[in-house]
Amino acid sequence: MSPQINAPVLSVEALTKIDREIAKYPLDQKQSAVMAALIVAQDEKGWLAPETMDFIANYLGMPSVAVYEVATFYNMYNLQQTGRFKLTICTCLPCGLQGALAAADHLKKQLGIDFNETTADGQFTLKEGECMGACAMAPVVLVNNKRMCDYMSVEKLDALVAELRNSSPQKV
């Protein structure tokens, strides 16, 4: 009975982007845009809070729990807040055979955190990823879901961490 009142959780720009995605599908199938909408929302917010998912559910006219299903199915959606940089390293079998596990251990040691943890300074979150389709270039590390780094030797890992740590706060 209680009316649903939703203050816009996302900016006008984000909503414009979501509208563009919705326009790609038939009018009565707005929910087809749910994955794209979640990406837009995550780009803006950094992570998908329950109220963000609830907002998107209302925006697309679908049940909140259905959005939640999608958001939990894919591990590139962040359901918790992450550090400034989310480093995802693929540990699937082909990568694992080519040194990804050692690379992951090196990262853990360098950053002082385990998988699914964030450094105390809020700079880095380390995640275990699934196949990124770049098995030939193992080990691969994905930075904030957007930038893919391949052939990640110990040196390249250290350089990446140093580069990110020194980057200006705005630039990713």
Next chain:
Amino acid sequence: MAMLNVEVDGRNVEVPHGATVMEAANKLGIFVPHFCYHKKLSIAANCRMCLVQVEKAAKPMPACATPATDGMKVWTHSDAAKTAQKGVMEFLLINHPLDCPICDQGGECQLQDLAVGYGGSTSRYDEPKRVVFHKNMGPLISAEEMSRCIHCTRCVRFGQEVAGVMELGMIGRGEHSEIVSFVGKSVDSELSGNMIDLCPVGALTSKPFRYSARTWELSRRKSISPHDSLGANLVVQIKQNKVMRVVPLENESLNECWISDRDRFSYEGLNSEQRLTKPMLKENGAWREVSWQLALEHVAKRLVEIKQAHGADTIGALISPLATLEEMYLAQKLMRGFGSDNIDFRLRQSDFAADGKRKGFPWLGMRIVDIGGLDRVLIVGSFLRKDHPLLAARFRIASKRTQDVNIIHVADDDLLLNVANKAIVPPQLLPEMLGQVIKAIAESRNLPVPSAVAGLEVEDAARRIAASLASGKLPGVFLGNLAEQHPRAGELNALAQMLAEMLGGRFGFLGQAANSTGGYVAQCLPMGQGLNAIKMLEAPRKAYLLFGLEPELDCHNPAQASKAIGMAEFVVSITSYRSTAADDADVILPLAPFTETSGTLINCEGVSQSFNGVVRPAGDARPGWKILRVLGNLLGIAGFDYDSSEAVRDEACGARNLLELLCNEVNGISLSLGEACENGLQRISDVPIYFSDPIVRRAEALQLTSDARQPKAWMSSAVAQSLGLAAGGKVKIVQSGTAVLEVGLDDRLPAQTVRVAAAHLSTSALGPMFGPITVEKA
């Protein structure tokens, strides 16, 4: 279309195109083990338990999702099939906890049963089992042991497909999958309890029933739900003379395999501490327990005294519409034998213009199973989901197919179905809106416009509804509870009739209560000069006989009811509960509720269903028909020597064919549409689902749900703004009485209305369910 010939386990069977292997096997009576398959839900094929061997298929195929083809050969119990099924079972058991001894599902668990046939005696896995955290899904469903879940997704599909709202979902992936509700939300559907039945394991269990009995300790008895007009078939499960649990009894023509939460969990009210177990007599303002003999003799003596002093017509009887046919019949026989025609069961009705103008007993106008076949539907004045949860499910499923559902109502509540068109109007304009639809149809079909509606101006919403209705082949018009309780119910009836005639379709009433049609059959209403439910209270009687009701909650104008009953010289209340109303009585007699008496209920489609008592009456409570029989004898009225409730029923029904007497037609109701109506705020009343009758009001778990929240004064933000009110503030509502309520904002209400629930003590002082209302800051 030609049928397909399929051979299953060496036996031939014909199935229609589109049938699955599972359906072919079921047709032969062959059981294929399964968990996720359910005949009323969509196919998921995710448990894999129903793998069978199919000729020329290299791999085993899931029977539930494999379409049958002509000439197909299937083996459901061959070595290959069994190996596959056993393999699946081994996988399902990898993570399933071995807690059957403390699991509520133990003994009625599909996984347990099938594991006996297909599982190994020991597991090859010694790794730790997966742990899934418990969830809080509200007061009805327990999800304390989600590690037991085998991810069949029946509960999820039930929500999407039948309940109309996806409240549960499966999050995560692979071995991390979990069934959850959305962060922090409870499951609020009025059909949610069916998920407990659907769950093939002990993941979702009944919270009120939890740990109270083992399935093999329970005896199962059939019964009929008294909570709505559907007459859902129930299996009441009892232990040591106590109702422990209620589950559905499958009846494809009524409740299918579902029941509403109200039907399922109301049993807690039967075991309430407020049950009245002894006849009680008020002497000098104090209650005293007395014997039945004494109580009934006192009642008879007082009734005779009042008759002698003031005449029999100063006695009135109000009968609950949940009462059985037998009880209603004996109550009217008693009243008439005593010389009074003042009897009524239509307690929430306010307009009796149709009385004496009806051609038959009002009913649904069609069989319930035919609802799905209608292609155009207009529902007028119904809180459909809450008043008729399972009829709503039928409309919901039909609306996903070819049915256009049009709504004329006073509140735009989410019905969780595909509504084609709707017109939301203030309650006093409900007949006008229906009139507009009639005019629009007459105009579009070049028919003469009936004079009663000629003066109306047709709005767009009415035109759209008219266009939808006129475009169908099988239209149906239904009047909901609000339309029956409406101050112009007679006009609504006549208008619906006019509309149905114009469309060449059916019209009917969804039915206010379990025995609303039965009340007419039993003639439990004034037949001559007697007073109806409203008049009996407007012109207070010297004595009242109250049967099964709480007048301060169950009447159209509870304030008036309390006042009239308070003023009466003598009041006898035959009731299952001690309530505040009983304090106005002089004698209260303990009445056995539906589980403790035999009786008959006639549902909205005119089907008469008799049931037996399933437990002995609590304390000294007695079946209503026996109480009335003895009272009839004590009053010296002839013909009260019945041996059984069946004898009463046979006399009540006589040799009549009930189905031929059902007719919604009324003649000679004067229509006065479009007359200037009152300005100012109008009250909208709903009867919230868990306040609807005395039993439900005492069902503890139901009272904890969101549907049983304290009533608020709901208004649109425009109304709130114009009055300077904000959500959460307190307001004083003034009608014929006053009430102080919290403000709630709901922009789906029409302008100039305030929605205040009926049937709750906090609002019963207000007055009638409809009419002008004023709101001021408290």
